[in-house]
Amino acid sequence: MAGLKVIALISGGKDSLFSILHCLANGHEVVALANLYPAAKPDSHETIDDLDSYMYQTVGHAVIPLYEEALGIPLYRQEILGTAVNADKNYSFQDSTTKGQDETESLVPLLRRVMEAHPEANAVSTGAILSDYQRTRVESVSIRLGLTPLSYLWQYPYLPPNVQSSLLDDMEAVGQDARIIKVASGGMDESFLWENVASAKTKRRLARAMQRFGGNEGGAILGEGGEFETLAVDGPAPLWKKRISVDEAERLVVVGEGGSASVKIRNARMAEKPAGEIQENTTLESLRTPDLLDTEFSSLLESLRADHTLSVEAASADSQRVHVVPVSQVDTRQTLSKSNCFLSNLTCCDPSLSAGEQMSNISEHLRLELARIDRSPDDIVFSTILLRSMSEFAHVNQIYSKLFSKPNPPARVTVACGDILPSGAELMLSVVVHRDESLSRRGLHVQSRSYWAPANIGPYSQSIATPLNNLQNTSTPPSIVYVAGQIPLRPASMDLTVKGPENSEIPMDFNMQTTLSLQHLWRIGQTMGVNWWTNGVAYLAGLSDTDATKYQQRAIIAWNAWKHMHSRVENDDSGDSEDDQDIDVWDQTHGRLNDRSFAPQETVRTLPDMQRIKFEQENVDSCPPFLAVEVDELPRGSAIEWASLGVAQCNVSLTVTGSGSDYQCVLENGSSFALATVPLSSDGADMTVKTLRDLSAESSQAEKYVTHFTLYTSKPVPIPTGFSVQLIPCRSVWGRNGQRLAAGIVIRREPLF
Structure with a gap:
């Protein structure tokens, strides 16, 4: 199938940049980058550092122009206009337009400008993982403009191998370097700032921080609840041609309200990647894509293919199809x-x-x-x-x-x-x-x-x-x-x-x-x-064959599949915790040293729930x-x-x-x-x-x-x-x-x- 020509919406965060890698892995070509940034303050040329938007990550937006050179892809930018007029989880364009200008609609002129410059563009990629709020808004705009929305990270923690940290693990495996530039969770302080979110040490710290406040589920370790935000500064070839460098002297920690803190970047510059890295990494072989089938459905497929009996119980009189009027x-x-x-x-x-x-x-x-x-x-x-x-x-x-x-x-x-x-x-x-x-x-x-x-x-x-x-x-x-x-x-x-x-x-x-x-x-x-x-109905498409036993065989396969998924024995979820070398005083004080919460958190949802x-x-x-x-x-x-x-x-x-x-x-x-x-x-x-x-x-x-x-x-x-x-x-x-x-x-x- 022919690949799509993709406009990649980027915020600078780990997810929007990582999703581009999956666009490439699926045979698509990214023809342009698109970004929305805060408008200047009224009566001032000074821009807002962090708009705290419902829809868009804006912290670190001053670095965004460097991605054009870092990735070698044209970048198009536009100011964010309006506010979150429609705060519903599921977006309605009609509701938004009757109440005033919603910030979501800033995407429309931006994407139209990109489409004029790149008439071949026919798709839009986002880094949405669990946020219906973000995904439905991008989908609304994309489909109105005739663009195919791509969200390859959607529900990622609930795909094989079904662990909360799988996205961060995959980022680490390919060498994407995304730094934490804002923390807004009670479990995280400014010591997390400028840490590589996908490093083994940071992942362990994140798991502990989320667990302390009962939030080590639902994507918290990925920042899906606004716990933290990131800025990607490097990644694998063939996407990344150069890396973004920010000297320590150019990073200022800004303490906000409610325990939040962020990094204000005064100056960032381009830097060459290590010699030979681009030549050595011309493909995306190290990028894992989730298996098509979950473990339980892989087991089902093996069971169906191994069952060659398919005993036919119908009487011989039923072997021919009955004429249906x-x-x-x-x-x-x-x-x-x-x-x-x-x-x-x-x-x-x-x-x-x-x-x-x-x-x-x-x-x-x-x-x-x-x-x-x-x-x-x-x-x-x-x-x-x-x-x-x-x-x-x-x-x-x-x-x-x-x-x-x-x-x-x-x-x-x-x-x-x-x-x-x-x-x-x-x-x-x-x-x-x-x-x-x-x-x-x-x-x-x-x-x-x-x-x-x-x-x-x-x-x-x-x-x-x-x-x-x-x-x-x-x-x-x-x-x-x-x-x-x-x-x-x-x-x-x-x-x-x-x-x-x-x-x-x-x-x-x-x-x-x-x-x-x-x-x-x-x-x-x-x-x-x-x-x-409550029940299961398998609709079977008609065949040209008049032998009813062939339909019966397919009906038996469908029945065996339905029965298999309701006769599974739940696996024992006990197991050893992974080694945790990054211990702090809180762990010792509260007896968390042997807590399984620091092991990879499984995300399998039980169905049926007996x-x-x-x-x-x-x-x-x-x-x-x-x-x-x-x-x-x-x-x-x-x-x-x-x-x-x-x-x-x-x-x-x-x-x-x-x-x-x-x-x-x-x-x-x-x-x-x-x-x-x-x-x-x-x-x-x-x-x-x-x-x-x-x-x-x-x-x-x-x-x-x-x-x-x-x-x-x-x-x-x-x-x-x-x-x-x-x-x-x-x-x-x-x-x-x-x-x-x-x-x-x-x-x-x-x-x-």
Whole structure:
């Protein structure tokens, strides 16, 4: 794939300079540097040394002009205009412009000036690690200007090898020298100033300083909470051509308020790098890039590839694919609970209209339905789009995107069902709408390329979380977590390839696609605090082969992957602390000499979290319900797409119901999720309707609850009047161990008031 032409946003800090190395390692070319600096004081030519901006690092900004010569890349600079008008974590350009000039918008004229000088530029890099505040603002500006955002350090501490200090370790390994020029944490004093942040000694001191004040987590050792700021003065070739030198006499320590201190640099100069260093380091071989798979998913991939049995349990009568006829016309179904509205099966079956025109028609219908319950499209938290053909995706997406005006659009699953959609319908839309204004939702919408998970460029978030309706009185309330369907794109390149011999790119096999897309689901869930999945659905792309056993084999692979990730034994996290030679009096006084907190801090987030799970009976399976469903096509030509609904910060009870569903997951507020399956048979459609009626009758006995069904069916099922059913027509449906099904029914019950 052709490399991008990158504009590197730099602050002088360790992260913005280190991210440039990763741009180069991914085959991109950095064509320009861009920097914003504080404006001069009013009625004075004197500039502000440290603006203390929410968005930009400005301490040490007087040194920035030297980077042009140090790196041999053109530098463009501009003053910061405005202030942090919009202080929300997730940036909205519209909100900002209505309240005054936000400092974020200073990026627009700066980048436009760079683009005029370098019309080939098509990407922007940042050093964002954990800051949604910084990342979402750069993404907003970049995408408005048609530039691809790159954040290769995003979630870096949570990528292999999953230790807090991994970024500093990697900086040390390649020889990047970044000096601490400001401290603002109670655990750090001015003795840290001008220390190389990535040296072994400084890393040990940082770990101790953060631990003393209980902050050795969440990126504190990287300065993500504003604990310190840095200035890069040297680094590896081929990026660094010269180094920046600041004599001790030219460094003045300035003590600020609240225990902060900084270095004021009076004069900095360029210096030649040691003889032979540039010639000896013409490549980036010493730059580590995070492994594509986490340890647990590498283990999963090995397990899938080692399993050659894939025993087929279906009867011989199921070996041939069953002809699937289109579903009959379906009506829009609406169901209201206290917190949500389920609007299902919105279609426009006018065959004279294109897919885009039908989407426009559906959008108007949707707006009217939402207005009746005093809601708008911005209240949608999850959507399912079923297309007739994936070739219509772009046209539909263009209209769909106009529904939303705020940050964090709904999470979404999109698949193509082919000719089994209702006659005349080019698409079908179903949505979940958040109704309760008293409960604020959380969103995760990462639009930058990174090593973490695929970027979502477009009108859908990786995840949206909404609090359970009567358990919101905590800082991190129990939540329902909606996650977008995950396909196996390699995050750094956004394609379906893996690295082969001699760094070549080769297509992924099905085992790899299954593993990587499931890892994406896991990483998003972990970032959102998910502790349990209510179910797992693997969408399988159709094959040209008519032999159903090949679909069954893929369904078994997906089931084995799902089962593997819920049957892991947690590893013992005990171990020896690393040697700590840099001991001070505080350690001796407070008995920290043998404290494991000074060892590398692991960052693995537990999912599933069995400490939050209660088994009501001994025979309850620890693996959530599973379905594999065959559709015609998936986005980007993927072979598999994983979809799931999670719960976060929530205790869960698992029980066997003994009724139509054989498994039930009950949450703290009484909401529950279950799965009912209908075996494949000649009367599968009738059995599906009967199962729906039985489940509905059972639900009607719970007067304080409302029930919504999601029906995955390979049979054209007439949905009974008055039933809240979202329909997903499939070519075939498979359950655990590759069991062939006529249908699978996901049952969701939640409080009515």
